[in-house]
Amino acid sequence: MSPLPGVANEVEGVLNPASGRTPDGKLHLLPRLVAEGNVSRVGFAEVTLDNGVPTGVERRGVVLEPDEGWERGKNNAGVEDPRTTWIEALGRHVMSYVAYGPLGPKPALAVSEDLVNWERLGPIQFEYQPDLDTDLNLFPNKDVVHFPEPVPGPDGGLYFAMLHRPMWDLGWFRPGEGVHLPAGVTDERPGIWISYVPVDEVKQDIRALTRPRHHRLVALSEHPWEDLKIGAGPAPIRVEEGWLLIHHGVSGHIEDPFAQVQTVNYAAGAMILDPADPAQVLARTAEPLMAPETEEERSGTVPNVVFPTAIEEVDGVRYVFYGMADAHIGVARLDRAE
Numbered sequence: 001m002s003p004l005p006g007v008a009n010e011v012e013g014v015l016n017p018a019s020g021r022t023p024d025g026k027l028h029l030l031p032r033l034v035a036e037g038n039v040s041r042v043g044f045a046e047v048t049l050d051n052g053v054p055t056g057v058e059r060r061g062v063v064l065e066p067d068e069g070w071e072r073g074k075n076n077a078g079v080e081d082p083r084t085t086w087i088e089a090l091g092r093h094v095m096s097y098v099a100y101g102p103l104g105p106k107p108a109l110a111v112s113e114d115l116v117n118w119e120r121l122g123p124i125q126f127e128y129q130p131d132l133d134t135d136l137n138l139f140p141n142k143d144v145v146h147f148p149e150p151v152p153g154p155d156g157g158l159y160f161a162m163l164h165r166p167m168w169d170l171g172w173f174r175p176g177e178g179v180h181l182p183a184g185v186t187d188e189r190p191g192i193w194i195s196y197v198p199v200d201e202v203k204q205d206i207r208a209l210t211r212p213r214h215h216r217l218v219a220l221s222e223h224p225w226e227d228l229k230i231g232a233g234p235a236p237i238r239v240e241e242g243w244l245l246i247h248h249g250v251s252g253h254i255e256d257p258f259a260q261v262q263t264v265n266y267a268a269g270a271m272i273l274d275p276a277d278p279a280q281v282l283a284r285t286a287e288p289l290m291a292p293e294t295e296e297e298r299s300g301t302v303p304n305v306v307f308p309t310a311i312e313e314v315d316g317v318r319y320v321f322y323g324m325a326d327a328h329i330g331v332a333r334l335d336r337a338e
Contacts, residue, residue: 019310143231300325
């Protein structure tokens with residue numbers, strides 16, 4: 001998928017899609033559409049298949065716009081980088097997205113039964129956790145994805161869980177303020193965290209999803225290709241060994257974390273999370289599974305980016321949909337190798 005010439009909502013790119021199936025079983029993408037001034041909306045596009053292989057899309061409009069005050073600043077606005085998970089226990093698609101509001105990027109949630117009509121649940125409000133000696137709500141946060149089913153929590157109970165990626169440098173907001181790390185964390189590079197909400201609370205009130213607790217660090221950068229930071233990609237999927245999490249790793253140099261143009265390289269790897277305790281990593285790739293190689297991946301709004309955000313199965317084959325250089329959307333086949 002590439003921007004259509006003359007379409008105002010797409011003039012600065014189509015990228016980083018969520019995905020899902022409508023009640024009639026048809027596969028759709030929910031791409032981030034970027035208009036002039038870096039203003040993002042969430043679009044809706046039916047995937048076209050050729051002998052079971054995704055080959056293109058048919059646009060069906062826009063399903064989410066930066067309509068709320070907390071999704072807009074004086075000089076910015078956007079609902080960005082949606083990720084969707086069908087949670088059977090709730091009978092709903094849960095969308096996480098980045099609200100680019102007055103204080104920069106903050107995560108928010110919305111839910112839908114049909115992928116078309118979305119009910120905002122509001123910004124995520126992380127419960128205060130004394131042992132961290134900080135308030136997670138102070139920090140920009142991205143790459144929120146939900147597990148598709150309840151998982152064991154720290155106390156052994158069943159929880160709906162979400163992965164997320166806090167960023168500890170507050171210098172973007174208060175010049176000179178710098179990095180504030182939670183207690184027990186010594187590496188300032190942004191990594192993957194997990195937080196939980198009790199199943200019973202969510203079934204009583206769906207808005208409880210926005211009030212996660214029991215925050216734990218899952219993984220930090222380990223390898224050269226992810227030297228700057230890592231973050232979750234698509235929602236985890238269940239495989240024989242545990243939860244398969246495709247993640248992105250970033251290397252290079254970042255002068256301003258919120259600048260649109262950066263000198264970076266985004267590649268994709270994978271982790272296996274423990275099904276008995278998804279805060280534990282059982283295995284991870286030392287080398288990327290996918291790195292920028294094609295012209296569309298190496299040249300664009302942010303060059304040298306592959307950014308996976310969705311996984312879907314078609315006729316028994318898994319396909320990964322991903323952003324290409326913050327300008328286009330590509331698809332890759334994900335095969336299992338012994």
